[in-house]
Amino acid sequence: MNIVSEVLKGFYVIKYLCKNSFSKQELVRVPEPNTITTSEEDVREYSKVMNTNMSSIYAMLLNVAKQVKGDKQIDHCLDLCSGPGRLTVFLHQQLHMKKTTGVDLSDRMIDIANSHAEEVNEQDNVTFCKSNIMDLKDFENDSFDLVTFADGAHHLDTIKDVRRVLEEAQRVCRPDGAIVLLDPIRQKTKSLTELYLKVSGKDYLDQGLNHFYEQFRDSMYAAWTTSELKESIPENSDNRWFHIVPNGLKLFQLVIGVPREQAELLTHAPISASEIKKIIPEKYHMDYMFLNLSFKGAKVIEISK
Numbered sequence: 509m510n511i512v513s514e515v516l517k518g519f520y521v522i523k524y525l526c527k528n529s530f531s532k533q534e535l536v537r538v539p540e541p542n543t544i545t546t547s548e549e550d551v552r553e554y555s556k557v558m559n560t561n562m563s564s565i566y567a568m569l570l571n572v573a574k575q576v577k578g579d580k581q582i583d584h585c586l587d588l589c590s591g592p593g594r595l596t597v598f599l600h601q602q603l604h605m606k607k608t609t610g611v612d613l614s615d616r617m618i619d620i621a622n623s624h625a626e627e628v629n630e631q632d633n634v635t636f637c638k639s640n641i642m643d644l645k646d647f648e649n650d651s652f653d654l655v656t657f658a659d660g661a662h663h664l665d666t667i668k669d670v671r672r673v674l675e676e677a678q679r680v681c682r683p684d685g686a687i688v689l690l691d692p693i694r695q696k697t698k699s700l701t702e703l704y705l706k707v708s709g710k711d712y713l714d715q716g717l718n719h720f721y722e723q724f725r726d727s728m729y730a731a732w733t734t735s736e737l738k739e740s741i742p743e744n745s746d747n748r749w750f751h752i753v754p755n756g757l758k759l760f761q762l763v764i765g766v767p768r769e770q771a772e773l774l775t776h777a778p779i780s781a782s783e784i785k786k787i788i789p790e791k792y793h794m795d796y797m798f799l800n801l802s803f804k805g806a807k808v809i810e811i812s813k
Protein backbone atom coordinates (compact mmCIF):
# COMPACT_ATOMS: atom_id res chain seq x y z
CA MET A 509 0.00 0.00 0.00
CA ASN A 510 1.41 3.40 -0.97
CA ILE A 511 1.00 5.50 2.19
CA VAL A 512 1.41 8.85 0.42
CA SER A 513 -1.34 8.14 -2.10
CA GLU A 514 -3.64 6.78 0.62
CA VAL A 515 -3.13 9.93 2.73
CA LEU A 516 -3.83 12.03 -0.36
CA LYS A 517 -6.98 10.00 -0.99
CA GLY A 518 -8.05 10.64 2.60
CA PHE A 519 -7.52 14.35 2.03
CA TYR A 520 -9.66 14.29 -1.14
CA VAL A 521 -12.37 12.36 0.68
CA ILE A 522 -12.55 15.09 3.34
CA LYS A 523 -12.60 17.75 0.61
CA TYR A 524 -15.44 15.89 -1.15
CA LEU A 525 -17.46 15.57 2.08
CA CYS A 526 -17.13 19.29 2.84
CA LYS A 527 -17.96 20.41 -0.72
CA ASN A 528 -20.86 17.98 -0.99
CA SER A 529 -22.52 19.12 2.20
CA PHE A 530 -22.54 22.75 0.99
CA SER A 531 -23.67 22.08 -2.60
CA LYS A 532 -27.09 22.03 -4.21
CA GLN A 533 -28.09 19.69 -7.06
CA GLU A 534 -27.34 21.66 -10.22
CA LEU A 535 -25.53 19.27 -12.55
CA VAL A 536 -27.65 18.49 -15.61
CA ARG A 537 -27.66 14.92 -16.93
CA VAL A 538 -25.69 14.16 -20.11
CA PRO A 539 -26.98 10.86 -21.57
CA GLU A 540 -24.44 8.15 -22.40
CA PRO A 541 -22.95 8.78 -25.85
CA ASN A 542 -22.66 5.00 -26.44
CA THR A 543 -25.56 3.21 -24.81
CA ILE A 544 -24.43 -0.16 -26.18
CA THR A 545 -20.71 -0.75 -25.64
CA THR A 546 -19.41 -2.00 -28.96
CA SER A 547 -15.97 -0.48 -29.58
CA GLU A 548 -13.10 -2.97 -29.38
CA GLU A 549 -10.99 -0.81 -27.04
CA ASP A 550 -13.91 -0.10 -24.71
CA VAL A 551 -14.73 -3.80 -24.41
CA ARG A 552 -11.08 -4.88 -23.99
CA GLU A 553 -10.39 -2.31 -21.29
CA TYR A 554 -13.70 -2.90 -19.50
CA SER A 555 -12.80 -6.56 -19.20
CA LYS A 556 -9.90 -5.56 -16.88
CA VAL A 557 -12.38 -4.07 -14.42
CA MET A 558 -11.60 -6.54 -11.61
CA ASN A 559 -8.03 -5.17 -11.48
CA THR A 560 -9.32 -1.66 -10.82
CA ASN A 561 -10.91 0.08 -7.86
CA MET A 562 -14.32 -0.94 -9.28
CA SER A 563 -13.61 -4.28 -7.58
CA SER A 564 -14.29 -2.57 -4.24
CA ILE A 565 -17.72 -1.49 -5.52
CA TYR A 566 -18.44 -5.02 -6.72
CA ALA A 567 -17.43 -6.29 -3.28
CA MET A 568 -19.92 -3.84 -1.77
CA LEU A 569 -22.64 -5.16 -4.09
CA LEU A 570 -21.75 -8.70 -3.10
CA ASN A 571 -21.94 -7.70 0.55
CA VAL A 572 -25.43 -6.23 0.13
CA ALA A 573 -26.67 -9.18 -1.98
CA LYS A 574 -25.45 -11.52 0.73
CA GLN A 575 -27.33 -9.58 3.41
CA VAL A 576 -30.52 -9.70 1.31
CA LYS A 577 -30.33 -13.37 0.24
CA GLY A 578 -28.33 -14.88 3.12
CA ASP A 579 -27.47 -18.56 2.78
CA LYS A 580 -30.55 -19.32 0.68
CA GLN A 581 -29.49 -21.32 -2.39
CA ILE A 582 -29.64 -19.31 -5.60
CA ASP A 583 -30.50 -21.77 -8.34
CA HIS A 584 -30.58 -19.34 -11.20
CA CYS A 585 -29.48 -15.70 -11.42
CA LEU A 586 -30.04 -13.30 -14.30
CA ASP A 587 -27.48 -10.52 -14.69
CA LEU A 588 -28.77 -7.61 -16.78
CA CYS A 589 -26.26 -5.54 -18.79
CA SER A 590 -23.60 -8.11 -18.01
CA GLY A 591 -20.91 -6.37 -20.09
CA PRO A 592 -17.61 -8.32 -20.04
CA GLY A 593 -19.07 -10.71 -17.47
CA ARG A 594 -16.46 -10.13 -14.79
CA LEU A 595 -19.01 -9.07 -12.18
CA THR A 596 -21.39 -11.85 -13.31
CA VAL A 597 -18.80 -14.57 -12.70
CA PHE A 598 -17.61 -12.90 -9.49
CA LEU A 599 -21.14 -12.89 -8.00
CA HIS A 600 -21.84 -16.39 -9.31
CA GLN A 601 -18.79 -17.80 -7.55
CA GLN A 602 -19.00 -15.77 -4.36
CA LEU A 603 -22.72 -16.43 -3.85
CA HIS A 604 -22.31 -20.12 -4.76
CA MET A 605 -25.05 -19.98 -7.37
CA LYS A 606 -25.94 -23.02 -9.44
CA LYS A 607 -26.55 -21.29 -12.75
CA THR A 608 -26.20 -17.72 -14.02
CA THR A 609 -27.26 -16.09 -17.27
CA GLY A 610 -25.88 -12.73 -18.34
CA VAL A 611 -27.55 -10.60 -21.01
CA ASP A 612 -26.24 -7.68 -23.01
CA LEU A 613 -26.94 -6.14 -26.41
CA SER A 614 -23.29 -5.94 -27.45
CA ASP A 615 -22.02 -8.99 -29.39
CA ARG A 616 -18.45 -8.08 -28.48
CA MET A 617 -19.28 -7.95 -24.76
CA ILE A 618 -21.07 -11.32 -25.00
CA ASP A 619 -18.10 -12.95 -26.75
CA ILE A 620 -15.56 -11.69 -24.22
CA ALA A 621 -17.87 -12.66 -21.32
CA ASN A 622 -18.32 -16.21 -22.66
CA SER A 623 -14.57 -16.60 -23.14
CA HIS A 624 -14.00 -15.40 -19.58
CA ALA A 625 -16.46 -18.00 -18.25
CA GLU A 626 -14.48 -20.60 -20.18
CA GLU A 627 -11.14 -19.36 -18.82
CA VAL A 628 -12.35 -19.97 -15.27
CA ASN A 629 -14.04 -23.23 -16.24
CA GLU A 630 -17.55 -21.95 -15.52
CA GLN A 631 -18.86 -22.25 -19.11
CA ASP A 632 -21.45 -24.88 -18.10
CA ASN A 633 -22.79 -22.72 -15.27
CA VAL A 634 -22.40 -19.14 -16.47
CA THR A 635 -23.57 -18.26 -19.98
CA PHE A 636 -24.10 -14.99 -21.80
CA CYS A 637 -26.58 -14.18 -24.54
CA LYS A 638 -27.92 -11.26 -26.52
CA SER A 639 -31.08 -9.71 -25.21
CA ASN A 640 -32.58 -6.28 -24.77
CA ILE A 641 -33.14 -5.76 -21.05
CA MET A 642 -36.30 -3.73 -21.80
CA ASP A 643 -37.93 -6.76 -23.39
CA LEU A 644 -36.75 -10.03 -21.87
CA LYS A 645 -38.97 -12.08 -24.18
CA ASP A 646 -36.55 -15.03 -24.22
CA PHE A 647 -37.18 -15.59 -20.53
CA GLU A 648 -40.26 -17.04 -18.90
CA ASN A 649 -42.13 -15.66 -15.93
CA ASP A 650 -40.84 -16.66 -12.48
CA SER A 651 -37.60 -18.25 -13.65
CA PHE A 652 -34.86 -16.61 -11.54
CA ASP A 653 -34.12 -16.37 -7.80
CA LEU A 654 -32.01 -13.27 -8.21
CA VAL A 655 -31.88 -10.57 -10.88
CA THR A 656 -28.90 -8.22 -10.76
CA PHE A 657 -28.62 -5.00 -12.75
CA ALA A 658 -25.30 -3.28 -12.15
CA ASP A 659 -24.06 -0.16 -13.84
CA GLY A 660 -26.71 -0.35 -16.53
CA ALA A 661 -29.52 1.99 -15.47
CA HIS A 662 -27.59 5.10 -16.53
CA HIS A 663 -27.28 3.60 -20.04
CA LEU A 664 -31.00 4.03 -20.55
CA ASP A 665 -32.61 7.15 -21.96
CA THR A 666 -35.32 7.81 -19.41
CA ILE A 667 -36.44 6.80 -15.94
CA LYS A 668 -39.48 5.28 -17.64
CA ASP A 669 -37.07 2.92 -19.45
CA VAL A 670 -35.46 1.96 -16.14
CA ARG A 671 -38.96 1.24 -14.79
CA ARG A 672 -39.66 -0.91 -17.83
CA VAL A 673 -36.51 -2.94 -17.02
CA LEU A 674 -37.55 -3.35 -13.38
CA GLU A 675 -41.00 -4.50 -14.53
CA GLU A 676 -39.38 -7.09 -16.77
CA ALA A 677 -37.01 -8.08 -13.94
CA GLN A 678 -40.01 -8.51 -11.69
CA ARG A 679 -41.82 -10.65 -14.28
CA VAL A 680 -38.92 -13.09 -14.72
CA CYS A 681 -38.04 -13.16 -11.00
CA ARG A 682 -39.70 -15.77 -8.77
CA PRO A 683 -42.13 -14.40 -6.18
CA ASP A 684 -39.62 -15.23 -3.42
CA GLY A 685 -36.67 -13.86 -5.36
CA ALA A 686 -34.84 -10.54 -5.18
CA ILE A 687 -33.92 -7.80 -7.65
CA VAL A 688 -30.79 -5.76 -6.99
CA LEU A 689 -29.92 -2.65 -9.00
CA LEU A 690 -26.66 -0.76 -8.43
CA ASP A 691 -25.81 2.44 -10.25
CA PRO A 692 -23.67 5.56 -9.78
CA ILE A 693 -25.14 8.71 -8.31
CA ARG A 694 -24.98 11.87 -10.43
CA GLN A 695 -23.06 14.37 -8.34
CA LYS A 696 -24.54 17.73 -7.40
CA THR A 697 -22.02 19.80 -9.35
CA LYS A 698 -19.41 19.52 -12.09
CA SER A 699 -16.68 20.28 -9.59
CA LEU A 700 -17.71 17.38 -7.30
CA THR A 701 -17.81 15.08 -10.34
CA GLU A 702 -14.36 16.18 -11.44
CA LEU A 703 -13.03 15.74 -7.90
CA TYR A 704 -14.30 12.16 -7.81
CA LEU A 705 -12.95 11.49 -11.32
CA LYS A 706 -9.57 12.87 -10.25
CA VAL A 707 -9.31 10.49 -7.30
CA SER A 708 -10.97 7.39 -8.70
CA GLY A 709 -10.06 7.84 -12.35
CA LYS A 710 -6.32 8.13 -11.57
CA ASP A 711 -6.29 4.39 -10.99
CA TYR A 712 -7.48 3.74 -14.58
CA LEU A 713 -5.14 6.29 -16.15
CA ASP A 714 -2.16 4.90 -14.19
CA GLN A 715 -2.93 1.49 -15.68
CA GLY A 716 -3.22 2.92 -19.19
CA LEU A 717 -6.97 2.26 -19.27
CA ASN A 718 -7.81 5.52 -21.02
CA HIS A 719 -10.95 4.17 -22.70
CA PHE A 720 -12.19 2.78 -19.42
CA TYR A 721 -11.57 6.17 -17.83
CA GLU A 722 -13.68 7.83 -20.56
CA GLN A 723 -16.50 5.32 -20.02
CA PHE A 724 -16.34 5.97 -16.29
CA ARG A 725 -16.46 9.71 -16.90
CA ASP A 726 -19.46 9.36 -19.25
CA SER A 727 -21.25 7.26 -16.67
CA MET A 728 -20.83 9.85 -13.92
CA TYR A 729 -22.46 12.50 -16.11
CA ALA A 730 -25.20 10.12 -17.33
CA ALA A 731 -26.02 8.84 -13.85
CA TRP A 732 -29.40 9.44 -12.20
CA THR A 733 -29.73 11.47 -9.05
CA THR A 734 -31.11 9.64 -6.04
CA SER A 735 -34.48 11.42 -6.40
CA GLU A 736 -34.68 10.47 -10.08
CA LEU A 737 -33.80 6.81 -9.58
CA LYS A 738 -36.28 6.26 -6.80
CA GLU A 739 -39.03 7.02 -9.34
CA SER A 740 -38.04 3.96 -11.37
CA ILE A 741 -39.78 1.32 -9.30
CA PRO A 742 -42.82 -0.44 -10.79
CA GLU A 743 -46.29 0.67 -9.72
CA ASN A 744 -48.71 -1.72 -7.99
CA SER A 745 -45.82 -4.08 -7.47
CA ASP A 746 -46.01 -7.37 -5.57
CA ASN A 747 -42.56 -6.59 -4.19
CA ARG A 748 -41.39 -4.27 -1.47
CA TRP A 749 -38.86 -1.82 -2.85
CA PHE A 750 -36.01 -0.20 -0.95
CA HIS A 751 -33.52 2.50 -1.85
CA ILE A 752 -30.09 2.52 -0.25
CA VAL A 753 -28.37 5.88 -0.36
CA PRO A 754 -24.97 6.00 1.33
CA ASN A 755 -24.03 8.58 3.84
CA GLY A 756 -20.79 10.43 3.30
CA LEU A 757 -19.43 9.31 -0.05
CA LYS A 758 -22.54 9.49 -2.22
CA LEU A 759 -21.11 7.64 -5.18
CA PHE A 760 -23.33 4.59 -5.72
CA GLN A 761 -26.95 3.82 -4.91
CA LEU A 762 -28.97 0.63 -4.77
CA VAL A 763 -32.62 -0.12 -5.51
CA ILE A 764 -33.73 -3.50 -4.22
CA GLY A 765 -37.00 -5.40 -4.64
CA VAL A 766 -37.86 -8.22 -2.24
CA PRO A 767 -41.04 -10.25 -1.59
CA ARG A 768 -43.91 -8.37 0.12
CA GLU A 769 -43.78 -10.69 3.10
CA GLN A 770 -40.09 -9.98 3.79
CA ALA A 771 -40.24 -7.79 6.89
CA GLU A 772 -36.76 -6.35 6.65
CA LEU A 773 -34.34 -5.81 3.81
CA LEU A 774 -30.93 -6.69 5.21
CA THR A 775 -31.74 -9.79 7.19
CA HIS A 776 -28.37 -11.54 7.22
CA ALA A 777 -24.89 -10.79 8.50
CA PRO A 778 -22.55 -8.78 6.25
CA ILE A 779 -19.35 -10.31 4.94
CA SER A 780 -16.48 -9.77 7.34
CA ALA A 781 -13.76 -7.29 6.45
CA SER A 782 -11.19 -10.10 6.50
CA GLU A 783 -13.21 -12.11 3.97
CA ILE A 784 -13.55 -9.08 1.69
CA LYS A 785 -9.79 -8.60 1.86
CA LYS A 786 -9.33 -12.06 0.40
CA ILE A 787 -11.45 -11.33 -2.65
CA ILE A 788 -10.27 -7.93 -3.85
CA PRO A 789 -6.72 -6.76 -4.59
CA GLU A 790 -4.90 -5.41 -1.54
CA LYS A 791 -4.43 -1.95 -3.02
CA TYR A 792 -8.22 -1.43 -2.97
CA HIS A 793 -8.81 -2.38 0.67
CA MET A 794 -8.77 1.28 1.69
CA ASP A 795 -11.31 2.16 -1.06
CA TYR A 796 -13.52 -0.62 0.27
CA MET A 797 -13.13 0.70 3.80
CA PHE A 798 -14.30 4.20 2.75
CA LEU A 799 -17.24 2.72 0.79
CA ASN A 800 -18.17 0.39 3.62
CA LEU A 801 -18.22 3.27 6.09
CA SER A 802 -20.54 5.22 3.78
CA PHE A 803 -22.84 2.24 3.32
CA LYS A 804 -22.84 1.44 7.05
CA GLY A 805 -24.38 4.82 7.68
CA ALA A 806 -26.65 4.49 4.64
CA LYS A 807 -30.32 5.37 4.72
CA VAL A 808 -32.43 2.33 3.79
CA ILE A 809 -35.69 3.86 2.64
CA GLU A 810 -38.76 1.93 1.62
CA ILE A 811 -39.99 3.41 -1.68
CA SER A 812 -42.77 0.93 -2.57
CA LYS A 813 -45.58 2.67 -4.43
Ligand SMILES: C[S@@+](CC[C@H](N)C(=O)[O-])C[C@H]1O[C@@H](n2cnc3c(N)ncnc32)[C@H](O)[C@@H]1O
Pocket residue numbers: 543544545546557588589590591592593594595611612613614617639640641642657658659660663664
Ligand atom coordinates in the same frame (compact mmCIF):
# COMPACT_ATOMS: atom_id res chain seq x y z
C1 LIG B 1 -21.29 -0.11 -17.90
S1 LIG B 1 -21.58 -1.68 -18.61
C2 LIG B 1 -21.94 -2.64 -17.17
C3 LIG B 1 -21.26 -3.97 -17.16
C4 LIG B 1 -21.39 -4.79 -15.89
N1 LIG B 1 -22.74 -4.91 -15.41
C5 LIG B 1 -20.53 -4.24 -14.80
O1 LIG B 1 -21.05 -3.64 -13.87
O2 LIG B 1 -19.33 -4.41 -14.89
C6 LIG B 1 -23.18 -1.46 -19.33
C7 LIG B 1 -23.54 -2.52 -20.34
O3 LIG B 1 -24.95 -2.36 -20.66
C8 LIG B 1 -25.15 -2.77 -22.00
N2 LIG B 1 -26.48 -2.28 -22.42
C9 LIG B 1 -26.88 -0.99 -22.56
N3 LIG B 1 -28.19 -0.93 -22.90
C10 LIG B 1 -28.63 -2.22 -22.98
C11 LIG B 1 -29.89 -2.81 -23.29
N4 LIG B 1 -30.96 -2.06 -23.60
N5 LIG B 1 -29.99 -4.15 -23.25
C12 LIG B 1 -28.92 -4.93 -22.95
N6 LIG B 1 -27.69 -4.42 -22.65
C13 LIG B 1 -27.55 -3.08 -22.67
C14 LIG B 1 -23.94 -2.20 -22.72
O4 LIG B 1 -23.70 -2.82 -23.95
C15 LIG B 1 -22.83 -2.43 -21.68
O5 LIG B 1 -22.16 -3.64 -21.93
